[in-house]
Amino acid sequence: MKRPSFILSSFVFIILVLPAFFLKEKTALFLAKLVWSLVIAFFAYLLFKGSKISKLRSILFIIIAWAFLFQFKFASPKTQGVPFCHIAIVSTFLNFLYNQYLALTSGRWPVWGVLSLGFLWLVITLILGQAWCAWVCFYGGFDDGFCRLLKRPLFKIKLPTKLRDFPLAFTIFIVIISFTAGLPVYCLWFCPLKATTQFLERGDIFIRHLQLFIFIFVALFFVLILPIVLKKRTFCSFLCPFGAFISVFGQLNPFRLTIDKDKCIQCKTCIERCPMFAINEESLARYQPLNYCNRCGECIDVCPTQAIKFTLAGREVRTVFIFCCLLILGALSNLFVPQAFIKLIGMLSGG
Amino acid sequence: MLLCLEGFVLGLSTAGYCLGACMPFLVPYLLAEARPSAWANLKYILEFLFGRLLAYIIFASVMSVLGKNFQGLVFAKVLAIAMIISAFLMLAFAGVKNFPQLHFCAKISKNRFFIRIPFFLGFLVGINICPPFMVGMIRLLELARVVKGLVYFLGFFLGTALYTLPLLSVTWLAKIKRLQNIGVLAAFITGGWFLIIGVFSLIK
Numbered sequence: 001m002k003r004p005s006f007i008l009s010s011f012v013f014i015i016l017v018l019p020a021f022f023l024k025e026k027t028a029l030f031l032a033k034l035v036w037s038l039v040i041a042f043f044a045y046l047l048f049k050g051s052k053i054s055k056l057r058s059i060l061f062i063i064i065a066w067a068f069l070f071q072f073k074f075a076s077p078k079t080q081g082v083p084f085c086h087i088a089i090v091s092t093f094l095n096f097l098y099n100q101y102l103a104l105t106s107g108r109w110p111v112w113g114v115l116s117l118g119f120l121w122l123v124i125t126l127i128l129g130q131a132w133c134a135w136v137c138f139y140g141g142f143d144d145g146f147c148r149l150l151k152r153p154l155f156k157i158k159l160p161t162k163l164r165d166f167p168l169a170f171t172i173f174i175v176i177i178s179f180t181a182g183l184p185v186y187c188l189w190f191c192p193l194k195a196t197t198q199f200l201e202r203g204d205i206f207i208r209h210l211q212l213f214i215f216i217f218v219a220l221f222f223v224l225i226l227p228i229v230l231k232k233r234t235f236c237s238f239l240c241p242f243g244a245f246i247s248v249f250g251q252l253n254p255f256r257l258t259i260d261k262d263k264c265i266q267c268k269t270c271i272e273r274c275p276m277f278a279i280n281e282e283s284l285a286r287y288q289p290l291n292y293c294n295r296c297g298e299c300i301d302v303c304p305t306q307a308i309k310f311t312l313a314g315r316e317v318r319t320v321f322i323f324c325c326l327l328i329l330g331a332l333s334n335l336f337v338p339q340a341f342i343k344l345i346g347m348l349s350g351g
Numbered sequence: 352m353l354l355c356l357e358g359f360v361l362g363l364s365t366a367g368y369c370l371g372a373c374m375p376f377l378v379p380y381l382l383a384e385a386r387p388s389a390w391a392n393l394k395y396i397l398e399f400l401f402g403r404l405l406a407y408i409i410f411a412s413v414m415s416v417l418g419k420n421f422q423g424l425v426f427a428k429v430l431a432i433a434m435i436i437s438a439f440l441m442l443a444f445a446g447v448k449n450f451p452q453l454h455f456c457a458k459i460s461k462n463r464f465f466i467r468i469p470f471f472l473g474f475l476v477g478i479n480i481c482p483p484f485m486v487g488m489i490r491l492l493e494l495a496r497v498v499k500g501l502v503y504f505l506g507f508f509l510g511t512a513l514y515t516l517p518l519l520s521v522t523w524l525a526k527i528k529r530l531q532n533i534g535v536l537a538a539f540i541t542g543g544w545f546l547i548i549g550v551f552s553l554i555k
Binding site (some may be wrong): 176 | 374375379493518529539541544
């Protein structure tokens, strides 16, 4: 079927740029949102028209991650101190539930806002499923970017099947331990983004140093070094609680990555190239990726027989899937990427 | 009777924390050992709770006798040591479950002590990291009577035990083989975490 690339990408642009017209003042922010929406629409056009997915996707994905870091880094200290993102929501899920219970019993309704946001994440999860981790997440672009630096991996590892479930075990542990401590343990001890900003513990100087050491270690080892040498997204694969959460609840999402039994020649290129350890020999023998597959499209691009496809109820839905992903990517990134551009241009021009 | 009720109400109102203290040990164990029969899983939970009850009784008795002469520093050391032992237990459990093919592990897995791990974990957690237990302890110091202390802690135990029953839902997940592996991995992580915290607490 011929893909109406131009019409669809124009539609993406119109939807994304529409909220900008409701800004009270048509200032630099309006212009920046316009430009960013145009950029996404341009990538949408290329994605709808071309056959390759992953490389184009990753360019947007990497821009979003660095723009988020830039925007967050230069945000007010108050914003930096709040452990609040999709990873924090998952890793302190029981704490959130408990807080909602307290809000309910105390009548402090504004506290409910937190759960509403959690509900929003859940809705997005149901629309995109695991694709969140390859198309929208504003952290994933770091290790996705670093794992593309080398053409070939320096080391090849064969991950034992048992260890692939480590992130689920880690998430269960983090959720429970955060509830026990009444603290966001993941944010306090494991979040690599904290290496670039302040962290919460203000008491014992030894603990502060230990936390800083762990933040830097996780950032260097799992976000920088391992992705470069293995060409795998190691942080997202093993240490992200949201990735583990979405690998379970994302199953509710109807989009699937399907391996065609008739076309697959078991060449194992997809196993080698999958950045998430989401296809192994056992799963390929069953012609099914593991539930950790985040629909990045890398295997689709490298499959020599075009045996791998995005499907919905057995039918190929590449265009519909990419359309959904780009809309949510655009809507969320429009909240901070334009601001980051403005700040960056301001800094570069000495403002 | 009034004292028992007071303990029960304290247990009910603070059981959220109490559950938080028990869950890091009980959940990985239940995931790894879950059976398709609810009764078998209830037995694990009851063993754990019985271990906790015993810890409460022993500590209630000891602390009631000590009364105001209670030495906080010694108590803190006991907590740290209990945490380290419980961490070792979790690590040993995870190790044995993870390498069942090894002769040593196969032998240990049939050992009576190993089968009773929920009881020992319950006992250690009972004297260990439970914040409501500390609240109860303060009340106990005021009472300074062994029998009164026992009655009070029996009520407290019943109040908190109610909250562990939802963990029986693991029965429906028992058929998922991958969950057992996830439970073993979670037990490894939990053991490692509490070992580090226990050692730091001891040094401090």
